[in-house]
Structures are given as C-alpha cells and as structure tokens.
Amino acid sequence: MLNEEARRIAIYLNALRAFEAAARLQTFSAAAEELNVTPPAISQLIKTLEDYVGRSLFERSRSGVTLTPEAAAIYPQIRDGFSLLAEGLQRLRTALPVNVVTLSVTPAFASKWLLTRISGFSARYPQWDIRLHTTDRLVDFRSEGVDIGVRFGIGRYPDLTAERMMGEYVFPVCSQNLLDKLGKPSLSLDDIAFLTLIHDATISFDPNFPTWTSWLSSRGYNNIHGLRGMHVNASALAIQAAIEGHGVALARSRLVKEDLVSGRLVRPFDGYETSHSSYFVVYPHHATLRPQVKAVRDWLMSEAEEEQILTTYY
Structure with a gap:
C-alpha cells in the first residue's frame, strides 16, 4: 500500500516530468514540444509543483529559464529518477532475465578479441550470462535494451559515459x-x-x-x-x-x-x-550499474590490462 506521501508524489509525477524537461532544455516551449503539450500546460504544471514545495523553482528571463539554486541542488536526483524509470520500463519491454547483461560490440571485436576471452567471465561469474549485441553502428542503449558496450573511437559519445579500456x-x-x-x-x-x-x-x-x-x-x-x-x-x-x-x-x-x-x-x-582512437567501455550517463553490469565492466577492464601484445609483437 502506498502511504500518503507516496500518493502525493504520484499525483505530481507529470509536474516532475515537466520540471525535468524544462530544467534540461532551459525553455518551457522546448519542454512542451518534447512532452507534446502546450507551453501554457508546462507553465501550469511548474506552478503546481512550485505551490506544492512552497518556493520558486525557475528564474525567468527573455532567453529562457534557469533553475534557482535550491532547485539546481535537487535536479540531479529528479533526472536520475527518470533515468531509472526509463531503464526499468525498457527491461519490462525486452523481458530479459535480471541475470542477463546485454553487451554491445562490433562484429570484429566480438570475433577477434572478445570470444577468445568470454569463457573467463562465465567461469568467474557462473550466475550471470552475457547477451552479445553486435553491430558497427552506434546504438541507442535505452531503446535497444543495451546495458554496456565497447566502442572504438575518441571517447565522445552523446549520453554515454566512456572509460578508456586500451589503446590500439x-x-x-x-x-x-x-x-x-x-x-x-x-x-x-x-x-x-x-x-x-x-x-x-x-x-x-x-x-x-x-x-x-x-x-x-x-x-x-x-x-x-x-x-x-x-x-x-x-x-x-x-x-x-x-x-x-x-x-x-x-x-x-x-x-x-x-x-x-x-x-x-x-x-x-x-x-x-x-592510433589516435582507443577502445572504450561505454554505458548510459547517470545510470546506476547493476552488480552484474559492473562485473562485466570490471572484467573487460581487467582483460585489457592483461593484454601484453606490445611485449610480444613490437
């Protein structure tokens, strides 16, 4: 059963969504376009939320809106909360077992590097399975149900955290x-x-x-x-x-x-x-990595550390 405070929060979910979009896009009109409502509707939702918390959340100007210091302090929690909701919804849609980690890599990296090592992950973590998602294109992690990936490039990927894994x-x-x-x-x-x-x-x-x-x-x-x-x-x-x-x-x-x-x-x-490009382990910004996803991340990094190709061939 939801307690009274939880019921109130549920009522204000749309207002929180409007707040998150307006804070991120810095205009009510852009937030309205993203949420497919009118700008006055965004203004009304923000006012409802401001009335509830008892303080202003935005400073208005001709160029747009900016968060007040108090609102800016709590914005990361709101943003991360919606990220978790989106991740949970995607997992319901794909209906993968919770012990499965979807790892996105290029076909060449899978066949020439990963598959010779992946049995080591299974031996270390027999309770978890890896589902390989192979493609040369940059995938949308949320819409395609991807947890973590390896990409070859300079480490700049929109909405993704990139950790350098190894050079080339x-x-x-x-x-x-x-x-x-x-x-x-x-x-x-x-x-x-x-x-x-x-x-x-x-x-x-x-x-x-x-x-x-x-x-x-x-x-x-x-x-x-x-x-x-x-x-x-x-x-x-x-x-x-x-x-x-x-x-x-x-x-x-x-x-x-x-x-x-x-x-x-x-x-x-x-x-x-x-090469100026390197291999990077990538995953969504602000994502709270599940233990099994973190295990894949740590395993990939440790395998890269053990790579001794320079000593052998150069």
Whole structure:
C-alpha cells in the first residue's frame, strides 16, 4: 500500500516530468514540444509543483529559464529518477532475465578479441550470462535494451559515459602463403607497388587513423597510390582477405593477435603506427550499474590490462 506521501508524489509525477524537461532544455516551449503539450500546460504544471514545495523553482528571463539554486541542488536526483524509470520500463519491454547483461560490440571485436576471452567471465561469474549485441553502428542503449558496450573511437559519445579500456596500434599484415608465392621471407617497401592493398573502411570516421596513404608517406613513398586495392566495410573481412592471401592489410593489433600467434598472419614489415582512437567501455550517463553490469565492466577492464601484445609483437 502506498502511504500518503507516496500518493502525493504520484499525483505530481507529470509536474516532475515537466520540471525535468524544462530544467534540461532551459525553455518551457522546448519542454512542451518534447512532452507534446502546450507551453501554457508546462507553465501550469511548474506552478503546481512550485505551490506544492512552497518556493520558486525557475528564474525567468527573455532567453529562457534557469533553475534557482535550491532547485539546481535537487535536479540531479529528479533526472536520475527518470533515468531509472526509463531503464526499468525498457527491461519490462525486452523481458530479459535480471541475470542477463546485454553487451554491445562490433562484429570484429566480438570475433577477434572478445570470444577468445568470454569463457573467463562465465567461469568467474557462473550466475550471470552475457547477451552479445553486435553491430558497427552506434546504438541507442535505452531503446535497444543495451546495458554496456565497447566502442572504438575518441571517447565522445552523446549520453554515454566512456572509460578508456586500451589503446590500439596499426601495422601491415599478410599471409605466409603470400610471402611463399613471392619467394621472399619478408617484403620490401618496393614490393608494395605490385601488391593489392587491403583497406578497412570501418575506421573512415577517424581522419587521424593510419591509412595506406599516410603509412607510405611517413616512409617516404609518396609516389605509390595508397588508395588503390580492396576496400572492405567490415574489419573482420579485411583481416580474412589478408589471411586468404589476397593482399596486404593495415590491421589493428588487438584484432589480429590470435592470427599472428597461430601463424595465419605474419608481419612483413617492422614498425607500427599508434592510433589516435582507443577502445572504450561505454554505458548510459547517470545510470546506476547493476552488480552484474559492473562485473562485466570490471572484467573487460581487467582483460585489457592483461593484454601484453606490445611485449610480444613490437
């Protein structure tokens, strides 16, 4: 049974929603548009709430509204409360068991890095399950029922907290069969002019990411056309093309470690480029992480710490 105070709070839920939207958007008209009501309706809801708490909540001006100091102090609690309500509603909609954590990653990161390690999470936390959500696009965590994710970029994602997980390094790779066909134990830069260059198009969002053009230019080979060759819009397929002997790929170290260990790929040149982008663990701003989600976050960070690829390959 709801007590009397809880009943009053339930009555003022719409007013609290109007308050949260107006505080975030800083105008009553924008809040009205978001909530699909009229600006006078927002004003009336705010007045109802102000009458209830016995004080003004906003300072009005020609340019919009700002919170009073007292209202600003409690706004984070109201905002976080609505975030929790939205999260709870989404969980009801997706109807996933509470012991399941939905982890969003790119297909390449899943197949080339995560799946070789995920059994370690299950062994450590047998009571919890991970549901993998794989896509190269940025997902809406709330509408798609995602708890936590790993993204490759510069760490700026709207409405998401991003914690740097690990950096990345880029170098050429090819198959041993390709070298055998050429009758060479390794490649020279002059060989590049006669080989197919494999490009991973999924990193085109980062203008600073090493490309064949920049890699060749940094080594004084400006006369070689760095854009020619095979362009692939899936990182794992670009790597597979190199494994199959179709050419030489510029690969991300984290995605080719197992292929280098197994001998499916080799490094035909010395040296590497450091990427400006990194891997980030991401989750919604202001979200209270459930214990199982926090466990996934901590496990991902610990796995990244144990990554010793620099020692092995550089």
